[in-house]
Amino acid sequence: MKNNITILISLFIALNSFSQNISTEVLNKTKIVGKNLIQQKDIVANEFVFNERIYRSYVDSLTGYATLQLRKLSKNGKVLSLKGLVVVYDLKNKSVKWTKKIDYSMSSIQQYGDILILSKGNKIIRLNIENGDPMWDIKNDLYYVNINKKIGVGYAYNGLTGSIHTLEGINLNTGESLWQKELKRDYGWNKIIKTDASNLLIVAGGMHSLNIETGSGWDYETKTGKKDYTETIAKNVGGLVLGALTGTYVVSSGSNLVRDVLSNTIMDSTNIYMASKEKLACINKSDGTVTWSYQLPDESTSKSSLIVRDSSLVLINKGYAFWRDKTIDFGDPFILEVNKLTGAEIAFKNLMEKDNPIVDYKVKNDSLLLLFGDKITCFSLQDKAIKYTKTFDSETYGNLTFFSGDRLYTKNTDPELHYNLLSDSTHYFVQTSKGKTLKLDKDFNELKTFDFDNLYLIQNTINGHKFINQDNSTIILDSNNKPIGELSLSFYFRIINNTIYETNENSLLEIDLNQLLNTDNSDEF
Template sequence: MKKTLSIILLLCLAAGINAQNAGDFFLTKDTVIGKTFNGNDVTATHYKPQHKIYRWHWDGFSDNLLLELRQTNKKGTSFKNEGSIAMIDLDDKSVKWSRNINYNNSETKLQGKYLFFSEKKKNFCLDPETGNVRWENRNNFYFIDPRLNIGVGYPVQSMSNNLSAIDLSNGNTLWTKPVDRTRGWDDAYMLSDSVLLVAVNGIQALELPTGNGWTYKAATSQKKIGKMIATNAAGILLGVLTGTVVYQTNPDEVTEMVSNMLIDDDNSIVLASRDMISRVANTGEVLWSTPLPEKITSKSSVFLMDSVVYMINRGYAFYNGGFSMVGDPYFAAFNLNDGSQRYLNMIPEKKEFIRNFQVINDMLFLVFENKIATYSLAEGNLLTEKIIGLEKGEQLDAFIESGVYVRQSDSIFLDMAAAYPEQNLMMTSQNRVISLTDSLETLITYDKEDVFE
């Protein structure tokens, strides 16, 4: 876990907290956690509810904090199904409302300003201020547009592929139509004020008020037999040993062999699948399609620079619900206007996958387990590569942007991306940050004790 720099409210689960009043919802205790610039104590108040906090939800702007509380066994080592949810007023720490729930057949979701509580086959929209039921229906929501006040989703606790649009002001159904979700949604994006794009087996465009739209079909999954089945069996055996097994509804199938949806200046959509990269107009017309090498293409990322579409094949996908190295890493460039291929270059690390990437001017940085390589976008050729010295069990993770801080002193913390914009800041799996030049020379390494989020 990364350390948090600022504390607004600390909800403590530890024992040994003194009660203010026996009937209070919280047991409280004040603790000095630091000093101000002028030497005064900084005091935090710990609030301990009657049961352990299982999850918490905050909408990011209101004074409401929703707690999911769950009972445990006598030793406190495992959760029971009994518990409650409680809405806390962050101003005065009072309980606005609470209700008992059974975690075996219920789920609580805070989606933007909307609070949903699903139980058995019903989904209730609750008033965050009172906990009263505003309305009920039978849909879990995959996407919500707060401007139109419309949510789209599928029936609760059902394998149905009937997608419904719901008026969030009253819970009424606006329309229902079949949209296959067997392999999940890969992406969702509002193309205009009223049109939702869903990356699901290609692209599904939906006019939210009416359900009208168009479909572009693409191959984003692949059945596997023989060797892959043996691999799956080994994975199940490993799960037995480690206690973790992942299953999916379509056995022996590789999924998510698709890119993000790239929206260009003309509101056209570029999408790469396992055998094709295409540009589709916002009316559904296919403007061009260019074949991709199907045997090596898997999960990919696309981005646009100067009328050139760049595609990075990551070298992985998902097999039977779990991460799997599928295909080979490569990157390619295509003309935005006609789809003609400028180049397609294989990357030597065939037993690796691309963990992260970034683009600086004409340079593409690719991140592997313990190595970073840079390529020229114009020509597609390798510029330089370097193996990064890591600690035992450590791996390279991602380039950081804003929100990661480095300690300068006991009271001064700097946002690293803002303070050092000329550096390439790489976070590792052990929360160290390595600062690199464009030529991949190491400038400084920040230990995890000095890195905060």
């Protein structure tokens, strides 16, 4: 009896920022959001209008429920209210399941399928998706969830004097601990790679294999950042905001931590290849033993990219790293090539670019094209030397930011209104910080300049149809790049089981793609 009372009191305290059900109204209506250009028919959406702005949303295709986090925005559009609502809405039956108040300064909500997790301080609480009632609570901080197996992985809270590196597997149905192991997070978590239904590779202070059911696995430890690097942070405090092209999932640790000093991961049937701040290594996939390693220069090594060239590995050291959500100058750009089987050095080239990092690269035959903020350098992978460099005036173009073209479309001027991919084998396309896309010849001479705002970015592909977007307009192309439909949608919609979901201010749109694609295939993105 005492234990039951203790649990009830604990849950009451934990939920003091997540109040009981309150009533709310949702307006249901239909809205014309586009046109089927083949049949010349309107495309109609179900629109669900809530009484406050939608801050975040999640749609579970299995239950058909949408979880909406509502949060007001200040009149100047810059400050979010600390208080709001969580609404679970039944899209099929068009009814509110439950609604509760939430204080975002103390709590947050995450959802994984039908698993709804409330986080508050050092505690996580699973809420019943049907009624919002608490099912269990534990002191943990989830880092990963496997929806199918109903297993979570996170760090157990062991008190102020306990270890902060105790990783724990959690049965998400009961909240019970499945296993515990030590996995250091001094440099944060950089990446999670799912290798099969039960196993992960975790890149965090090295690389770790993990069976989420048993906690077993090997550990390869190395430095993937630098702690308390105050001098570099102060120097770079005005650094560029982290771009969307990094594709890296990071949980940072410590206000003075310089992180993500590592490369991408390359795997073959036997080995894993990865560079850290300390070394480039070949790691055996089965047991984590190091087959070979190459010691990297301590003061120069930074964020890097690793590519395979026949029997060799080429490391592109970029000369930057991350602090919080900013890029900072860190290390120096260099090119390293080693033998893939032995790790023996083939070539090393310091590019002599202090505080001028490589922002992007592209491989073209035997050439490695390196994009800096102010120039493009062509490095010969065959001769191991710089072939030529082209400088661009920053006053005219701004900073060069990335190679574009592979995801960009432009409208053709012919009567059919076809759209063409802004990419071909004979030209290069480069994006600039002034919103320009430069078309360059093989010697990087400018041939044409496009205004980025007039180009279309591919958002998704389904059943051979491409969804390309410009501002709040989405065009659907067939396999011949001919437009078959148009929708008034931003870039940030989601496609789940042939249905589009998009939130805009205080409304959620639901669009059945069978109005356009005439297919019953179910593909989830």
